[in-house]
Amino acid sequence: MxxxxxxxxxxxxxxxxxxxxxxxxxxxxxDVGIQKSSIFYHFSSKTELVAAIFRRYxxxxxxxxxxxxxxxxxxxxxxxxxxxxxxxxxxEGKSICMSIALNIDQENLHAEIxxxxxxxxxxxxxxxIEAFELGMRDGSILEEGDPEEKAHAFLALVDGxxxxxxxxxxxxxxxxxxxxxxxxxxx
Amino acid sequence: MxxxxxxxxxxxxxxxxxxxxxxxxxxxxxDVGIQKSSIFYHFSSKTELVAAIFRRYxxxxxxxxxxxxxxxxxxxxxxxxxxxxxxxxxxEGKSICMSIALNIDQENLHAEIxxxxxxxxxxxxxxxIEAFELGMRDGSILEEGDPEEKAHAFLALVDGxxxxxxxxxxxxxxxxxxxxxxxxxxx
DNA sequence: GTCTATAATCCGATAGAC
DNA sequence: GTCTATCGGATTATAGAC
Numbered sequence: 001m002x003x004x005x006x007x008x009x010x011x012x013x014x015x016x017x018x019x020x021x022x023x024x025x026x027x028x029x030x031d032v033g034i035q036k037s038s039i040f041y042h043f044s045s046k047t048e049l050v051a052a053i054f055r056r057y058x059x060x061x062x063x064x065x066x067x068x069x070x071x072x073x074x075x076x077x078x079x080x081x082x083x084x085x086x087x088x089x090x091x092e093g094k095s096i097c098m099s100i101a102l103n104i105d106q107e108n109l110h111a112e113i114x115x116x117x118x119x120x121x122x123x124x125x126x127x128x129i130e131a132f133e134l135g136m137r138d139g140s141i142l143e144e145g146d147p148e149e150k151a152h153a154f155l156a157l158v159d160g161x162x163x164x165x166x167x168x169x170x171x172x173x174x175x176x177x178x179x180x181x182x183x184x185x186x187x
Numbered sequence: 188m189x190x191x192x193x194x195x196x197x198x199x200x201x202x203x204x205x206x207x208x209x210x211x212x213x214x215x216x217x218d219v220g221i222q223k224s225s226i227f228y229h230f231s232s233k234t235e236l237v238a239a240i241f242r243r244y245x246x247x248x249x250x251x252x253x254x255x256x257x258x259x260x261x262x263x264x265x266x267x268x269x270x271x272x273x274x275x276x277x278x279e280g281k282s283i284c285m286s287i288a289l290n291i292d293q294e295n296l297h298a299e300i301x302x303x304x305x306x307x308x309x310x311x312x313x314x315x316i317e318a319f320e321l322g323m324r325d326g327s328i329l330e331e332g333d334p335e336e337k338a339h340a341f342l343a344l345v346d347g348x349x350x351x352x353x354x355x356x357x358x359x360x361x362x363x364x365x366x367x368x369x370x371x372x373x374x
Numbered sequence: 375g376t377c378t379a380t381a382a383t384c385c386g387a388t389a390g391a392c
Numbered sequence: 393g394t395c396t397a398t399c400g401g402a403t404t405a406t407a408g409a410c
Contacts, residue, residue: 003375019291021208024403038376040405097291103354104206104288117354145367152364153344156351160343163350167290167304177339180332190393211385224388225394233386381406392395 004042006032012053016098020050020105050102051113057098058120065127075135076185079154082128083178086158091171095162125151140186157181191229193219199240203285207237207292237289238300244285245307252314262322263372266341269315270365273345278358282349312338327373344368 010031014023025046029036043049064085072078089095099120106114128151135141143150161177197218201210212233216223230236251272259265276282286307293301315338322328330337348364 018294019206019208021206022292022295025405026403034375035377036404037378037406041375044405046404100287100350101291103350104284104291105209106354107205108209121351121354145370149363149366152348152351152360153367156347156364157340157344158347159350160345160347161339163287163290163346164308164339164343167293167308173339176336177343179336180340183332212387213385221393222395223386224396227387228393231387375410377408377410379407379409382404384403385401386399387401388399389397390395391397392393 003032003034003038007034007039007042007049008053008056011049012057012098013093015050015053015101016093016095019101021108025049047110047113051110051116054098054102054113054116054120057094058116061120062123065123069127069130074138074140075131075133076138076140076187078131079128079135079141080182080185082131083158083182086162087171087174087178090162090165090174095166097162097166100159100163121155124155128154135185142184142186154181190219190221190225194221194226194229194236195240195243198236199244199285200280202237202240202288203280203282206288208295212236234297234300238297238303241285241289241300241303241307244281245303248307249310252310256314256317261325261327262318262320263325263327263374265318266315266322266328267369267372269318270345270369273349274358274361274365277349277352277361282353284349284353287346287350308342311342315341322372329371329373341368 007028011023011028014028017023025039026036029039039049043052068078068081068085072081086095090097099117102109102113102117106117129147132141132147132150132154136144136147157178161174164177165171165174194215198210198215201215204210212226213223216226226236230239255265255268255272259268273282277284286304289296289300289304293304316334319328319334319337319341323331323334344365348361351364352358352361
């Protein structure tokens with residue numbers, strides 16, 4: 001593994017655990033096993049490091065969305081895949097909480113990352129609206145309602161469930177909070 | 188207004204905007220119009236200041252829960268009041284996001300605040316479970332399901348909706364995300 | 375590419391005058 | 393209760409040797 005990637009891996013965990021302002025480059029360097037100054041060979045600043053981390057995370061999620069759109073023909077199956085992926089990331093400590101953690105630190109971030117955060121959110125919402133529209137047509141989603149309202153409620157639920165599970169360090173809370181959403185999807 | 192209260196007001200906004208590690212006592216002092224050292228006359232440390240802020244916030248919410256339990260006899264009306272109060276706090280910039288902001292900075296906080304955060308969460312969940320149980324008995328909640336699952340989903344939805352609305356600085360997103368939850372409550 | 379050394383700044387906290 | 397002044401430490405970032 002390249003040093004650059006290792007730095008990103010270690011720093012990504014730090015962002016999720018403590019937010020942008022909650023970790024120092026010194027800690028990252030110690031965990032990676034290099035000197036603090038070596039980080040600046042790979043990234044010109046702390047902000048740029050975090051921007052690179054979020055871009056990688058964002059691209060991973062976008063790739064998942066694209067693959068799921070191809071793999072799953074029914075809307076309900078797409079939503080179920082979304083819930084499962086979100087749970088997997090939570091268990092691996094790679095959850096959507098990164099975008100939440102960065103959102104809270106907004107004022108201290110550069111415009112560059114803030115734009116990426118907005119694009120990340122919009123892309124997820126659009127994908128979810130499409131999944132709900134599809135699912136209501138193909139009968140795999142059991143409840144009626146406006147797809148836009150459903151998509152916003154779904155994303156809020158997933159984000160909130162991840163936060164609650166994370167702060168209690170207990171994935172079961174994610175399962176409890178999303179149980180009813182799963183029951184509204186036909187198998 | 189006493190200086191102590193003004194410090195708390197200004198610092199509370201800073202916590203919500205930037206998290207515990209995202210603001211400095213120097214900024215607070217400047218906004219209040221006093222010297223940084225004067226803060227230490229009222230609070231022995233930054234941690235103690237934030238602990239006092241969260242205790243005040245927590246007590247305000249607990250008072251709201253108690254009053255609503257007395258005022259609203261039907262479960263659905265209690266949930267509707269919860270959604271409205273949550274929206275009001277969001278508009279005033281006093282939202283539940285404070286507990287979320289602090290949750291993310293967990294590693295940098297003292298055990299004192301972490302316990303308060305856990306109590307805050309448990310109290311809200313217990314109150315919501317009771318409201319759902321009541322609402323399913325009195326017919327004011329339209330959907331069936333396990334009250335504990337419903338309470339967790341409801342809190343996750345509200346938290347997530349607040350986060351989304353806050354990061355876009357648009358209360359309408361809170362309304363969109365909670366619209367379906369409101370439609371499941373009988374008027 | 376990684377190191378040592380250090381600059382420049384910011385931060386939480388204290389001491390002591392008024 | 394609020395001020396000025398300052399300490400001690402941490403943090404981002406740079407300079408230059410290897």
